[in-house]
Amino acid sequence: MKIINSLDEIRHSYLNAVVAIGNFDGVHMGHQAILRCVKQKAESINGTSVAMTFDPHPVKILGGNGSPPLITVLEQKIELIEENGMDVLICVPFDQSFAAVTAHAFLNDILIGRIGMKAIVIGKDYTFGKNRKGNVAFLQQQARQLAFEVLIPDWVPVFSGSGQRVSSTRIREIIEAGNVEEAKPLLGRYYQIRGQVVSGRNRGGRLLGIPTANIQLQDELCPKTGVYAVTVQTPEGQFNGVANIGYSPTFDDHLFTVEVHLIDFNADLYGRKIRVNFIKRIRGEKKFNHFDELKMQIHKDIKGAREILS
Ligand code: RBF
Ligand code: MG
Secondary structure (H helix, E strand, O other): EEOEEEHHHHOOOOEEEEEEOOOOOOOOHHHHHHHHHHHHHHHOOOOOOEEEEEEHHHHHHOOOOOOOOOOOOHHHHHHHHHOOOOEEEEEOOOOOOHHHOOOOHHHHHHHHHHHEEEEEEEEOOOOHHHHEOOHHHHHHHHHHHHHHHEEEEOOOOOOOOOEEEEHHHEEEHHHHHOOOOHHHHHOOOEEEEEEEOOOOOHHHOOOOOOOOOOEEOOOOOOOOOOOOOOEEEEEEEEEEEEEEOOOOOOOOOOOOOEEEEEEEOOOOOOOOOEEEEEEEEOOOOOOOOHHHHHHHHHHHHHHHHHHHHH
């Protein structure tokens, strides 16, 4: 997949470009349906599949009612868009001046003029351009004159027959409630966080005999505090693990940490980047009267995680 980081990099329009535009936060099943439609259409006209996204997320620039925590950091979003078979990803730097471009200018100058768009695939409720004046009705009204097609895939339901559709908002709520299992069918994969392993308090290994890798999160969204069965992707390979998210109330520093104990693994991961996939929530965090009780409980958690992951 070719990645374009500025519209000025596009020197020639693409051959029969089929374009999807969106924030694609989470690259969830709804987004995947859109990308699948782009890919199929592009194949059918011997064209180029193009996804266009924005960074930073427009809500971070435009403000409004605060900005929700992103489900996927840009790095993961790019990987997922690539996995969905796009030929080109245009990642538009979003700033105030880009926000001031009218829907008309965006369609005429950028989509048609620069990219050479022959078809656009968008969700029913998607809006774009200054004051969000661009929408499905606007595109349909311009389509004949500018010689492009508008394709609108159906919403993807949360489960078949339900009126509710897969949305980034819904996925955020599910993750924040700790229901990581429920997020899987909506994302089409397990929820993942990534980050660098940093030094912790040196307590897990020394005091409890259960070393943990403390993660400095790249992600904004984080599952609810508690203990989870996870799989961990490291530069040394993939391992099963148990993650603890929270404040370790048994001790009194009450520092928020995201840490993971890797099962049957004994090597140093300091400074390395790891990815943690959340399979199932095991329990909430508890305050123990003595760290021996905590230690026993964590051994039970490890046993539980082994079963879940086997
Ligand atoms: N700390 C607590 O105070 N209460 C807990 O219930 C708790 N559960 C944990 C479960 C697992 C699987 C792991 C790896 C850690 C847990 N911790 C808990 C955090 C523990 O106190 C911490 O790893 C060590 O103190 C090292 O910082
Ligand atoms: Mg640790």
